[in-house]
Amino acid sequence: MDVNNPNPAFGSDLEPFHGIPTFMRLPASRDFENVDIAIVGIPFDSGATNRSGTRFGPRKIREASLQLWGYNQVLKVAPTEALKIIDYGDVSVISVDIRATMDRITADIKSILDQDVTVVALGGDHSISLPLLRAHASKFGEVAVVHFDSHPDTWDWEYENQPYSHGTPYRRALEEELIDTDAYLQIGIRGPTSWPKDLDTAREMGAQILTINQVFEMGIPPVIETMRNIVGDRPVYVSLDIDSVDPAFAPGTGTPEVGGLSSYDILQLVRGLQGLNIVGFDLVEVSPPYDHGDITSILATNLAFEFISLLALQKTISQE
Ligand code: MN
Numbered sequence: 001m002d003v004n005n006p007n008p009a010f011g012s013d014l015e016p017f018h019g020i021p022t023f024m025r026l027p028a029s030r031d032f033e034n035v036d037i038a039i040v041g042i043p044f045d046s047g048a049t050n051r052s053g054t055r056f057g058p059r060k061i062r063e064a065s066l067q068l069w070g071y072n073q074v075l076k077v078a079p080t081e082a083l084k085i086i087d088y089g090d091v092s093v094i095s096v097d098i099r100a101t102m103d104r105i106t107a108d109i110k111s112i113l114d115q116d117v118t119v120v121a122l123g124g125d126h127s128i129s130l131p132l133l134r135a136h137a138s139k140f141g142e143v144a145v146v147h148f149d150s151h152p153d154t155w156d157w158e159y160e161n162q163p164y165s166h167g168t169p170y171r172r173a174l175e176e177e178l179i180d181t182d183a184y185l186q187i188g189i190r191g192p193t194s195w196p197k198d199l200d201t202a203r204e205m206g207a208q209i210l211t212i213n214q215v216f217e218m219g220i221p222p223v224i225e226t227m228r229n230i231v232g233d234r235p236v237y238v239s240l241d242i243d244s245v246d247p248a249f250a251p252g253t254g255t256p257e258v259g260g261l262s263s264y265d266i267l268q269l270v271r272g273l274q275g276l277n278i279v280g281f282d283l284v285e286v287s288p289p290y291d292h293g294d295i296t297s298i299l300a301t302n303l304a305f306e307f308i309s310l311l312a313l314q315k316t317i318s319q320e
C-alpha cells in the first residue's frame with residue numbers, strides 16, 4: 001500500500017466508529033468506469049415466511065464492515081488494492097410488492113453485469129436469489145450454483161397463489177432453467193421438514209445435497225474437494241444463506257436451524273472456492289433484530305470480505 005495514498009478500506013485515517021458506513025468505506029458510486037466489483041444492498045424481507053428483519057441486513061453488514069482491515073491473511077491478498085470496488089447502495093425495493101421488487105432487482109443487476117462488473121449482493125431474504133439468478137443467467141447462461149443453506153428452498157409452496165417467497169427461489173430458478181443441473185450443490189441442509197420427501201424433491205429437480213450430517217462425517221477438506229469437482233470450470237454463482245451457520249454463531253436470522261456449521265467452517269468452505277470461475281455472490285438472511293452483539297453481521301461482513309478476496313485472486317490469476 002502506498003502510505004501517501006491510503007486506501008480508505010484500511011481505515012488508516014478513521015476509526016471504525018467514525019464516518020459514513022459504506023462497505024469498507026469504499027466509494028458510494030454508480031460510476032462503473034474501470035470498476036471490478038459492486039457491493040449491492042437488497043433490503044427486502046417480505047419473502048420471509050416466519051421472522052422478518054432482513055431488510056436491516058445490508059446496512060448492518062456495512063456498519064460491521066468498518067471493523068474489517070484490508071489484508072486477507074489466509075488468502076494472501078488485499079482485495080481493495082487489487083480491485084476497484086464500489087458500494088452501489090441499495091436496490092429500490094418495494095416492501096409490499098415482491099414481483100415488482102424482483103423485476104427491479106433483475107433490472108439493476110443486469111445493468112451492472114452489462115458493465116462487466118461482478119456483483120456481491122447483500123440481502124435481504126433468500127427470495128432475492130431468483131431475480132439475481134435471472135440477471136446472471138441472462139449474461140452467463142445456465143450457471144453452476146454452490147448454495148450454502150440449512151434449507152433446500154425448493155418448496156412447492158403456492159399458498160394463495162403466491163409462488164414467490166424465501167422458501168421457493170431455487171424451485172423457481174430450476175423451473176426457469178437458470179441453473180446448470182449438472183453442477184448445483186446444496187451444502188449444510190438440515191432440520192425438520194414438512195414431509196419425509198422434501199430433500200428428495202430437491203434432488204429430483206437437480207440439486208446434489210450434502211446434508212450437515214454428511215459434511216461433519218466427511219470433514220471440511222473433502223467437502224471442498226467435492227464442491228470443486230462438481231463445479232469444475234463452469235461459471236458458478238455462490239449463494240450463502242447465513243442460516244447454514246449454527247444459530248450459536250449466527251442467531252440473527254429468520255429461520256434458524258440448530259446443529260450447523262461454525263463460523264470457522266463456513267469461512268474455510270468459502271475459501272475453498274478459490275480458483276473457481278465465480279461470476280456472482282449473494283449473502284442473505286441476516287436479520288439484525290434477532291442478532292446478539294452483532295455477531296451475525298460481523299460474520300456476514302467477514303464472509304463478504306472473503307468473497308471479494310476470492311474475486312481479487314481470480315483477477316490476479318486471469319492476468320498472469
Ligand atoms: Mn435459504
Ligand code: MN
Pocket residue numbers: 149150151241243244255285
Ligand atoms: Mn435457510
